Amino acid sequence: MSLLNVNNLSAGYGEVDVLHGISLDIDEGELVATIGPNGAGKSTLLRSISGVIKPDEGRLELGGTDITGSEPEDTIRMGMSYVPQDENIFPSLTVRENLEMGAFTLEGDFQDRIDEICTIFPQLRERMGQKAGTMSGGQQQMVAVGRGLLIKPKLLLLDEPTAGLQPSLVKMMLSKVEEINDRGVTVLLVAQTIDALRLANRAYLLSAGEMVLSGETEELLDTDRVQDLYFGG
Amino acid sequence: MADLFVNGIILGSIITLGAIGVTLIADILNFFNFAHGDMLSFGAYLALFFVGAMPSWGNFPGLSFGPQMILAIVFSMVIMSGFALFFDKVLFKPLRERGSSELFLALSSLGVAFILRSIIRLVWGPQAQYYGGLQMANRYPLGITIKPDEFFIVGTALFLVITVYLFLKRTKIGKAMRAASDNETLARVTGINTESVVNWTWIIAVSLTAASGILYGIQVQIRPIMGWNILIPIFVAVVVAGVGDVWGAMVGAMIIGVAQEMLTGVLQNLFNALNLDVLMTAYKPAIAFVLMVIVLLFRPQGIFGTGE
Numbered sequence: 001m002s003l004l005n006v007n008n009l010s011a012g013y014g015e016v017d018v019l020h021g022i023s024l025d026i027d028e029g030e031l032v033a034t035i036g037p038n039g040a041g042k043s044t045l046l047r048s049i050s051g052v053i054k055p056d057e058g059r060l061e062l063g064g065t066d067i068t069g070s071e072p073e074d075t076i077r078m079g080m081s082y083v084p085q086d087e088n089i090f091p092s093l094t095v096r097e098n099l100e101m102g103a104f105t106l107e108g109d110f111q112d113r114i115d116e117i118c119t120i121f122p123q124l125r126e127r128m129g130q131k132a133g134t135m136s137g138g139q140q141q142m143v144a145v146g147r148g149l150l151i152k153p154k155l156l157l158l159d160e161p162t163a164g165l166q167p168s169l170v171k172m173m174l175s176k177v178e179e180i181n182d183r184g185v186t187v188l189l190v191a192q193t194i195d196a197l198r199l200a201n202r203a204y205l206l207s208a209g210e211m212v213l214s215g216e217t218e219e220l221l222d223t224d225r226v227q228d229l230y231f232g233g
Numbered sequence: 234m235a236d237l238f239v240n241g242i243i244l245g246s247i248i249t250l251g252a253i254g255v256t257l258i259a260d261i262l263n264f265f266n267f268a269h270g271d272m273l274s275f276g277a278y279l280a281l282f283f284v285g286a287m288p289s290w291g292n293f294p295g296l297s298f299g300p301q302m303i304l305a306i307v308f309s310m311v312i313m314s315g316f317a318l319f320f321d322k323v324l325f326k327p328l329r330e331r332g333s334s335e336l337f338l339a340l341s342s343l344g345v346a347f348i349l350r351s352i353i354r355l356v357w358g359p360q361a362q363y364y365g366g367l368q369m370a371n372r373y374p375l376g377i378t379i380k381p382d383e384f385f386i387v388g389t390a391l392f393l394v395i396t397v398y399l400f401l402k403r404t405k406i407g408k409a410m411r412a413a414s415d416n417e418t419l420a421r422v423t424g425i426n427t428e429s430v431v432n433w434t435w436i437i438a439v440s441l442t443a444a445s446g447i448l449y450g451i452q453v454q455i456r457p458i459m460g461w462n463i464l465i466p467i468f469v470a471v472v473v474a475g476v477g478d479v480w481g482a483m484v485g486a487m488i489i490g491v492a493q494e495m496l497t498g499v500l501q502n503l504f505n506a507l508n509l510d511v512l513m514t515a516y517k518p519a520i521a522f523v524l525m526v527i528v529l530l531f532r533p534q535g536i537f538g539t540g541e
Contacts, residue, residue, distance in 0.1 A: 052422055073424035082422055090415040093408065101412050104405070105424040147423065 001064060003028045003186050004049070004155055009058035011048040017056070018044040020209045026155070026188060031181040033191040033200035033217070037229060040206040042190045043085060046157045049188070050082035051075045062155065073105045079154035081147075085163050085190070088144035091133025095124055098132045098143050102150030110150055117146040120176060120183075138169040142176075149180065156180065159190045174199055194230045197221070205229070235375035237498040238491055243383050243452065244466075245490025246390035250445035251467040252474075252482040253397060254438030260414045260477035261434045262325070264338035268345035269442055270464030274457060275349050276313045276443025277450040278357050280305040284364055295381040297365040298451070306389075306447050310440035317439035318432060320345055326431075346461070353457045361454040386448045393444055397437060398479055406433050414477055462518070466493065469521040473528045475538020485536070489521050496520045 004026040012018040018041045026032050034042050047053045049060060051072045060068045062078055072082070081102065090098050099117060103110050118125040121142040127135065132143050141161055148156055161177060162170040170193065178199055181187050191197040203220050205213035213225055220226045251273055258266045283305035284298070292299045324341055333341075370378040401407040406429060413420040413430045421427060446460060453459070466489045474485030497520060501513040528536060 050422065052418075071424075072422055073426065076424040084419065084422060087416055087419060090412045090419065092415050093411055097408050097412075100408065101420075101423045101425065104409060104426075 002026060002061075003030075003063055004188070005059075005061040006045075006049065007059045007061075009045075009048060009055050009060065011044060011053055011055045011058075013044075013053065018209050019048065021058070022206070022209075022211050024204050024211070024214070026186060028154070028186055029181075029184065030202065031178070031187045031189065031200050033189045033197050033203040034206055035191050035197055035203055035226070035229060036206035039208075041209040042206055043159050044209075045206065046082060046084075046159050046188070046190065049075075050080065050157055052082070076103075076105050076151060079151065080157065081149065081151055081153040081155070082157040083144050083148040083159060083161065085159040089132045089140050089147070092131060094129050095132055095135075095143055096128040099124075099147050099150050102147040106151060113150050113152060117149050120149070120179060121146055138165055138173070141165060141169075141173060145173075145176065145180075149185070153185055155186045155188065157188050160192045160196075161189075162196060163192060170195070194221075197226075197230075234495065234498075236377045237495045239377050239379060241491030241494035242487065243386055243490070244494060245487035246387045247445050247449045247452065248463065248466050248470050248486035248490050249483045250390055250393060250441045250448070251463065252470040252486045253394065253479055254442045254445075255467055256471045256474070256476055256478065256482045257410075257414075257434050257438045259471065261410060262329075262338070262431065264335045264342065265468065266438070267339055267343040267464070268320070268349060269342075269438075269467065270460035270462070271346040271349035271353075272313060272317065272439050272460065273442045273446035273449070273463065274353055274455075274460035275316070275446070276309045276439075277446035277455045277459065278353055279309040279312055279443070280447045280450070281357070281362060281364060281455055283308050292365070296385060297368045297382050302364065302447075302451075306444055309443045309447060313443035314436040314440045317435040321431065321435055350457055350461070357457070359457055361456045363454055364451055382451050386452055389444065389448060393441060394479070394483055397441065400437070401479065406430070410434060465518045466490070466521045469525045472525055473535055475535025478537050481535070481537035489524065492524050493517050493520050 002025040006022060006024045009022040010017065010019055022045060034045060036042055044053070048055050051070045051074065054069050059066065062075065062080055065078065067075055067078065090101060096114065099114055100110065123139060124142055124146060132140060135143065145158065145161055158177065162173050165173060174195055177187060177189060189196060189200060191200065191203070197203055197217060200217050202215065203217050204211055205220065205225060213220065213223065251269060255266060255269050258264065284301050287301040287304065290299050290301060324345065325338060328338055328341060368380045368382055370380045372378055401411055409420065409425045410430050410433060412425060413427060417427070449459060449463060470485035470489045471482055473488060474481035497513045497517055504511040504513065
């Protein structure tokens, strides 16, 4: 049974329709990428799944439960975390407080979770009391992803976690995404680069709010559309 | 001069409690609450009612009031919080949900200000009133004179500021309030209940301003217009410090309090020496505004603001 099932999803902002009838499936343990040109609707797709924006049509299921129209606080309780692409930290809060906010809806002190996040991102361990807004871009991205991991999610929605990072940090962050997936977290990743796409088992190609192509990553890499997307054309 | 400075600190303590509320509402609810001054007056009048309604248990040694004032402060803070939540439910929340602009929210708060002031005039009348008897000031070195009540005013203000600071720093809802003030969209993404953040913002902001009104009433007198008059230095303190910071609001309030008292005193002496018939106390708010303009010319984001 699939962990996430998106069926015929349409969504947008007010009068502006962005997504038109998107369907996709993610099985437990997979690392799935969505790719596509700018403005294709990748971020809107993640926002709709997380409950930040409400779908106009279609149905969303998480672990077989209908979550269509649910609030983010409900989907978080059900084990789904979403890390937006930018403005994804609270600058005036410390690193620890940022991480804690990931489990705002849940009770407990989550120290064991913070410890585990620090084994993935050791640089955060020494900086727990530092204000997140004073950190470098790469460190802020670690805080953002770490916040998403706090609830020990079944499904992690990651929107371009390498956006704006320098090449060496891109490589590091992608290896962390792989490590997170290896630890048993199912990941839906918006992949901006071909390296990010290569991490994924499967991928969905969006264009102008529609699903135009899907399949195993290796197969997709050979198609003209994906070649055009990453190598111009 | 030292005496004027001390007066400024006392006034600054009273402004601080109002300024923290204004800055929290401006930061989290995104509008300048013009009703804040009249909420301050209303808090003072509620305390007047409670003090009158309670039996007298005698005064604290040296002070002009007794334990009933402590209870009156607590009751007034609680009831004013309830009023604020009521106004939010019937007015501000529907406006937020319709996507009203900051300007309309501010104008609506001006409406609330007039409603509160009318109720005050209707119930308590326009004349000045007092909680208790007059009090003689004690003399200290450097020509400083302080009334015992004024120690209570500064002490209570400091206690409340520290309590709010610890609340924002240590409690889950306090952290959520700071998170929502940083980034409201991300707060929703992380499942923070924005409705309870809004409620707690009102509770803290308005209970502090009620306390501020009572302390102001102890210091001077209780009048229907008292809150409206002190609203100007409160706004200036927030703008000078930069919106959104509790300590900033306190420092801004102290700067405004001290500057108002000292500049008023210095200029008055100057005019007296020149035999000019000018009553400087009438121009206190102007001093606050001039200070605001000077600060904003050099730091448009305020002294502590980050400019975001």
